[in-house]
Amino acid sequence: AQTVTQSQPEMSVQEAETVTLSCTYDTSESDYYLFWYKQPPSRQMILVIRQEAYKQQNATENRFSVNFQKAAKSFSLKISDSQLGDAAMYFCAYRMNYGGSQGNLIFGKGTKLSVKP
């Protein structure tokens, strides 16, 4: 069964600094997607960034970028120039692309990010 592990329950970063959130996953599949979702307090979860496993190039979205290491099954999120609005729970998630469970996301336990002014 696929699993997603986020080993940092909490992280803190100074405003305007850079922070990296870690995620590792376990799968025997070769075709899958990886995601980072952000969940602000009492608000809905929103997609931050997505990576397709068959693409070697790391995804970037403005201040957010990933370091995808397929062989190591590692998928970290880097937030540059951190802003107060980045404070939230961040969830790493995996989705297989084909097969019986192609629909659902498998989430890690999350990392709570605090941003200090």
Next chain:
Amino acid sequence: DTGVSQDPRHKITKRGQNVTFRCDPISEHNRLYWYRQTLGQGPEFLTYFQNEAQLEKSRLLSDRFSAERPKGSFSTLEIQRTEQGDSAMYLCASSLKEGRGAKNIQYFGAGTRLSVL
């Protein structure tokens, strides 16, 4: 695009009562998912629909849980004979399946928080 809407936002009930939650997906999205999120955990998959067909159910979905998506539009999740262990946030997500998972990004609602007393 009005987003995924869930109703109610909060539900307090007594043990043994039945509750029903509603989810309205983004219009034209053909896939709809239900997840459960307990405190300090990431969301866990419960079930998903493609149009009106329920294609997959998690083992977490006991016999007391039932989900429907009549006519492939909104969906309801009913919990019968609620137990204290059912207390959680119930999240709904929708996506548009196009080709090889290209646009199959799940967009989440704000959730329904259930408290069973």
